[in-house]
Amino acid sequence: MQQRRQFLQKMGLLAGAFSANSLFEQAHAAEWEAAQKRVASIAPELTAADEDYWSVIQQGYTVNPNLINLNNGGVSPSPRIVQEAVERFNKLSNEGPSYYMWRILDQGREPLRYKLATLAGCSPEEIAINRNATEALNTVIFGLDLKAGDEVIGTKQDYPNMIQAWRQRALREGIVYTQINFDFPIENDEAIVAAFEKAITPQTKILHLTHIINWIGQILPVKKIAQMAHKRGIEVIVDGAHSFGLLDFAIPDLECDYFGTSLHKFLSAPIGSGMLWIKKEKIEKIWPLVCNDKPRGNDIRKFETLGTRSFPIEQGIGEALNFHNAIGAKRKEERIRYLKNYWAGKAREIPGVKIHTSFKPAYACAICGVSVEGMTPAQLDQALFNTYKIHTVGIVWENISCVRVTPHVYTKPSDLDKLVFALEEIARKKM
Template sequence: MNYYNNRRSFIKKASALVGAFSINSLFHQLHAESWKEATKSFEGLSAQDLAANEDYWSVIQQGYSASSSPIIILNNGGVSPSPVVVQQAVERFNQMTNQGPSYFMWQILDQGRESLREGLAKLGGCSAEEIAINRNATEALVTVIYGLDLKKGDEVIGSTQDYPNMMQAWRQRAIREGIVYKQLTFDFPIENDEEIVEKYRKAITPKSKIIHLTHVINWNGQIMPVKKIARMAHEHGLEVIIDGAHSFGLLDFTIPELEGDYFGTSLHKYLSAPIGSGMLWIRKEKISKVWPLVCAGDPRSDNIRKFENLGTRSFPIEQGIGEALNFHNAIGTKRKEERIRYLKDYWAKKAKEIPGVQIQTSLKAEYSCALAGVSVAGLNPSDLSSILFNTYKIHTTSISLENIHCVRISPHVYTKLSDLDRLVEALGKIATKSKG
């Protein structure tokens, strides 16, 4: 009898673990009270004023194991570490799954997807019936790129500064089907929306069908005027695909207000969800026209879930997204955006005063947030990135693409000002040595 009762108790507890949006959530158990008390002290402060309050952000930093990493992580634009509570959730779900994968995956964890879908939709300001959960921005966007009906001669307008996987997907369609893939090139930073919009407008011809846009340029952090471009594109009868890999969970916006038709993102960047989690949004009336990337029973269905037919995948990672949402929502998108922009400005404004150091990103709030590019005269990006890591244990990423050549720096909410002081100090020493 004991054995039977123990099994029932375990299954009941396992079911409760899926409740990331209930009082049983790990976030509620570990952070809710302490964060609530910390927030009380700063009531009335605007997000911009709170951005520079180190007492408040020190509480947030404690939620990340990465805040005490032996290396300074300034490549959060690549992939961000998850908070401890998200790591613990994934570990618990994984342990639970391995008590009996075919039962706990399908009968327990899979039942948490609808509440997760609703949580993501709430953050995105859209309907849950427009959200599909998958593994990354590439999977989300390639689903749309390969899933739209296009014929030989149809034109797609993109940029040479879009993400490589998206460019390669369009090129493959061009090779196989004869569509025309046109790419624009920009000399960033640009602090004029109309200059960017006009360049896309001039590229449109009677054969143009789609504009592919990147919300935040991966290489140097330029924020693109996607709403203005989308509105212009619709006036000309084109559809718009938006790559939001570096904007969702960072910038304060709703997906529909961007006025695109399709939107894909990775959740393991600024949302700090488990590594290998992503999301696809398709405007409801467009769902039926997109073929799923992986086979579905009714490929012309208007049910967004047809894009989740991926076969066996990591349910622990998927359900860990819920705790990342709890963590993010407790901070608030606007607070996060202003804090991370403050961190970027903190180091970049100091670094730009160093002789031989150049910042290759606009420091105006409407044109950048987290990501910024830096270069040092006399050094190529790869060498600069190597010196920063080998000598100062500062992890960055070097960028050499088209006309963008820099080292990309991307802090997160767990980043300390002392880490950025070390970066500025390192840039000063490197620039001096390079010049001398």
């Protein structure tokens, strides 16, 4: 009987995140159902300030109460059920790795692909699952057939790993990599589009766009830029590391050709999980970053021949999707934007404090830059942590100099009140 019971438990586990017996259903279904009913008819913008509702969501996380983590723009913690899923699948894998990993857990990738595609608003045949935005975007950057003299246009505010990838291609193959410079925040779509348009030359083949600038949270008008580029026969790559799982959008609606993201940021998936989207008709021409037996094939799975990887992490993504979908994409976006504006709106009234990010919904959501007159970003970051146990990150990059602050759905307004109090004390001492 004991063996039979263990067998049944194991079979239940293998059903995974896409069954009626998912960890999310077991842990949260009843309580969340009641909370959802209460706010179902309320606009997401209004639900954003409903602390009773969000207290239910906050209980799903296991964050350290002795540390206020406001660096979710780097990597976000996973909810408890996601952590438990990874732990369970890891234990299962180690009962017989080659059997449970390759014959059992590997079968979970297709339902996961379908679930990710549903959130992304695209076909499952356009989604590849990998480890992070760097891997996803490097697949496209190194997979494109470009020749010496072909030009790629990006910005000085793009993510360093993407910049270095393009520079490597320039050094090795002689492509031309051009970076334009922005002084953010900018609250004018036409000005941003015009800057890219002005940089285009007859040799331009690719525009590389960062959907949300990771340093200070500026949102670019990707769709408008892509429409302009396509009229000139130019393809568009989008770095969506900070937008997917935060903003409520469908990837095809951006009208880009390629999109890469990390899932361990605002989706709160296991650390070390990512996703690549390629428009179906473009798949065939992209070489995989890691070898495949059909490198010129049109199957998106050619980008997943990574060798042995963490199957437990992959399957943990499913529970993160359950958690995200139960909240609702638009409701989640509005809550995090509300939290960002909650603290930044108070902080900008403090003498000596400067906010480096827009307050308009079209141009910012979660990430926000702040500085105190007379302090370097490193000094402010250190003061916030040493005295107040508030974890942020100092940013010095090109023309950006500030501390980046990024709340998430588990962040409490009381934590942000402490941040504002800390900024007020720090700024007063510097005057």
